[in-house]
Amino acid sequence: MQILEAAGQKQLTQRERFEKVRTLVHPSSESASKALAAEVAALIRERAAAGKTTVLGLATGSTPVPYYRELIRLHQEEGLSFESVTTFNLDEYYGLPRDHPESYFRFMRDQLFDHVDLDPSRIHIPDGTVPMEAVYDHCLDYERRIIEAGGLDVQILGIGRTGHIGFNEPGSSADSITRMITLDRVTRQDAAADFMGVANVPRSAITMGVGTILEAKRLVLMAWGANKASIVREAVEGKVTDQISASFLQNHGNATFLVDEAAASNLTRFRFPWLVGPVEWDAPMKKRAVVWLARKLDKPILKLVDEDYNENGAGGLLASTSEAAYEVNIDIFNRVQHTITGWPGGKPGIDDSRRPERSEPFPKRILVLSPEPADALIGMGGTLSRLREQGHEVKLVFQTSGNLRVADVAALNFARVVLEMAETSHSPEWESQTAYARSIVEAIDAKGEFGIDPDFVRKLKGLILRGEARDAASVCRLRYHDNQFLDLPFYETGRYRRFRFEAADAESVRAILAEFQPHSIYATGDASDPSSPQAIAFRAFTEAWKGWDGGTRQESRVWLYRGRDRPFEAHEIDMAVPMSPDQLEEKAESIRRFMSINEDDLNAPARNREIAATYDALGMAEYEAIEAFRRWIPA
Ligand code: F6R
Numbered sequence: 329m330q331i332l333e334a335a336g337q338k339q340l341t342q343r344e345r346f347e348k349v350r351t352l353v354h355p356s357s358e359s360a361s362k363a364l365a366a367e368v369a370a371l372i373r374e375r376a377a378a379g380k381t382t383v384l385g386l387a388t389g390s391t392p393v394p395y396y397r398e399l400i401r402l403h404q405e406e407g408l409s410f411e412s413v414t415t416f417n418l419d420e421y422y423g424l425p426r427d428h429p430e431s432y433f434r435f436m437r438d439q440l441f442d443h444v445d446l447d448p449s450r451i452h453i454p455d456g457t458v459p460m461e462a463v464y465d466h467c468l469d470y471e472r473r474i475i476e477a478g479g480l481d482v483q484i485l486g487i488g489r490t491g492h493i494g495f496n497e498p499g500s501s502a503d504s505i506t507r508m509i510t511l512d513r514v515t516r517q518d519a520a521a522d523f524m525g526v527a528n529v530p531r532s533a534i535t536m537g538v539g540t541i542l543e544a545k546r547l548v549l550m551a552w553g554a555n556k557a558s559i560v561r562e563a564v565e566g567k568v569t570d571q572i573s574a575s576f577l578q579n580h581g582n583a584t585f586l587v588d589e590a591a592a593s594n595l596t597r598f599r600f601p602w603l604v605g606p607v608e609w610d611a612p613m614k615k616r617a618v619v620w621l622a623r624k625l626d627k628p629i630l631k632l633v634d635e636d637y638n639e640n641g642a643g644g645l646l647a648s649t650s651e652a653a654y655e656v657n658i659d660i661f662n663r664v665q666h667t668i669t670g671w672p673g674g675k676p677g678i679d680d681s682r683r684p685e686r687s688e689p690f691p692k693r694i695l696v697l698s699p700e701p702a703d704a705l706i707g708m709g710g711t712l713s714r715l716r717e718q719g720h721e722v723k724l725v726f727q728t729s730g731n732l733r734v735a736d737v738a739a740l741n742f743a744r745v746v747l748e749m750a751e752t753s754h755s756p757e758w759e760s761q762t763a764y765a766r767s768i769v770e771a772i773d774a775k776g777e778f779g780i781d782p783d784f785v786r787k788l789k790g791l792i793l794r795g796e797a798r799d800a801a802s803v804c805r806l807r808y809h810d811n812q813f814l815d816l817p818f819y820e821t822g823r824y825r826r827f828r829f830e831a832a833d834a835e836s837v838r839a840i841l842a843e844f845q846p847h848s849i850y851a852t853g854d855a856s857d858p859s860s861p862q863a864i865a866f867r868a869f870t871e872a873w874k875g876w877d878g879g880t881r882q883e884s885r886v887w888l889y890r891g892r893d894r895p896f897e898a899h900e901i902d903m904a905v906p907m908s909p910d911q912l913e914e915k916a917e918s919i920r921r922f923m924s925i926n927e928d929d930l931n932a933p934a935r936n937r938e939i940a941a942t943y944d945a946l947g948m949a950e951y952e953a954i955e956a957f958r959r960w961i962p963a
Pocket residue numbers: 386387388389390391392418419485486487488489492493494495825
């Protein structure tokens with residue numbers, strides 16, 4: 329029973345001809361996961377009716393979470409039974425006790441096993457606690473059990489930024505079997521938030537091999553969010569290579585990539601649609617094609633000639649108008665040029681018909697939403713500074729406390745300062761503070777290497793991060809009272825990869841909109857992995873927007889920025905705010921005020937330089953750096 333299409337491995341239509349494996353694109357991870365769950369449920373039912381078991385290959389991480397939620401719903405509401413199901417998980421970290429909150433064993437219990445009628449004796453997950461000398465046999469035994477169960481009927485997969493499936497990091501061969509593997513640096517970096525710091529992420533894991541996975545009768549690889557877009561493209565359109573283990577799916581007769589629009593956005597049919605078929609040459613499509621052509625040929629826009637268009641697959645653009653290349657060039661050049669402004673809040677008293685932001689009212693009330701505390705500084709620190717300098721009333725709202733990112737040592741340092749103060753003061757008045765500080769030290773000691781913080785430690789960590797956030801914002805000229813902290817509930821009760829949106833999150837943001845009545849809003853998270861704090865914070869905003877009526881809503885303009893996600897491409901930019909070398913250094917300084925910052929975050933200024941270099945290459949003025957924004961138009 330197959331509901332998702334996977335007719336052979338090749339794509340069928342012209343539009344999809346660059347794709348070497350069937351790729352289905354859904355508007356959201358939820359609709360995609362429902363479709364997959366429907367297929368799997370039908371398979372389970374069909375086989376159970378014939379007295380057969382179904383062997384499901386499972387994955388962990390954020391990607392399959394909506395799929396598991398749907399399976400649970402099907403069980404609870406539509407009577408889907410898992411009694412006839414046997415499961416095998418792809419992988420497990422090596423060295424984590426099974427009850428560790430980040431062990432895949434625990435993850436599976438929380439996300440699926442505890443909520444359905446699976447027989448525990450039919451559940452298989454590699455054991456990350458077997459002694460080193462027993463790992464080899466354990467892995468062989470795992471392979472044997474899969475074979476004895478009759479092989480995997482449907483194996484679901486996520487994809488890492490290294491292109492791994494399971495934990496088959498670059499270099500894993502097509503015939504590899506279950507084994508111990510060393511995790512790639514990028515993979516460990518991506519897991520850093522889950523483990524509260526990269527240093528805590530295990531260095532190795534036990535994983536099914538590529539060969540084990542390819543033996544499954546059916547493979548479905550899911551991917552959500554813009555951060556997966558480039559690796560999805562490589563796996564789907566690129567060469568089959570052991571450097572990207574997901575590319576081996578191209579050689580499997582019954583594999584499907586199931587992706588949301590953001591993860592599909594780099595596929596040729598979406599990114600360069602004119603290369604694969606007829607397109608409607610509206611203004612955004614023209615801009616996209618001309619910018620692409622200029623970048624491809626490494627020429628400024630105004631130097632493109634008719635042959636450039638015709639010889640590179642963009643002849644259709646010229647054919648669609650009566651204009652020659654030069655006229656098209658000028659039109660697009662002007663459009664790109666007009667995105668540049670040093671007045672992100674609008675320049676008062678002048679004609680704004682070609683400017684990204686309106687002149688009036690001036691000054692404006694400007695609301696900046698930062699999902700985790702560092703996001704806004706990383707994404708738009710320079711623009712924040714400008715908005716304040718130009719006299720706007722800026723409210724920087726930190727949506728979540730971000731407390732999971734704060735290292736133990738920061739809390740311990742605080743507690744030790746309190747203890748030393750108490751000791752030197754020799755005063756009985758310090759008794760309760762001393763008791764508090766001791767309880768912090770004890771709680772951190774007690775939770776051990778990978779343990780979970782009790783609420784009062786999370787609270788302290790959140791307050792420490794508040795201090796850093798205020799400090800960082802002050803480097804960007806914000807005053808103490810310009811900052812507001814929402815501590816959205818979804819974050820306080822959750823963990824990375826498992827956050828869940830709650831109505832209270834939206835209500836909290838709606839209350840700010842209604843009270844502050846902003847003229848402009850800056851937000852991010854629209855293309856993030858759906859279970860990330862950024863995506864949920866964005867959802868809190870969009871739901872809040874729907875529930876906000878009256879006031880300045882009609883005239884309010886929403887700008888999207890990019891913090892930790894893939895930066896906008898040049899053609900996507902509606903507003904480009906240039907920065908001088910000094911302003912860029914100021915932004916870098918503000919990011920450094922966060923102790924929990926990682927390498928990627930510190931690279932934010934380099935990304936701003938890259939945007940400026942792209943604008944320069946297109947023939948715009950040469951700036952040191954640019955922060956980029958895109959208009960959000962509510963559906
Ligand atoms: C997990 C696994 C990994 C993940 C991949 C993506 O069992 O095998 O391959 O699927 O690392 O992780 P997320 O879904 O968290 O982005």
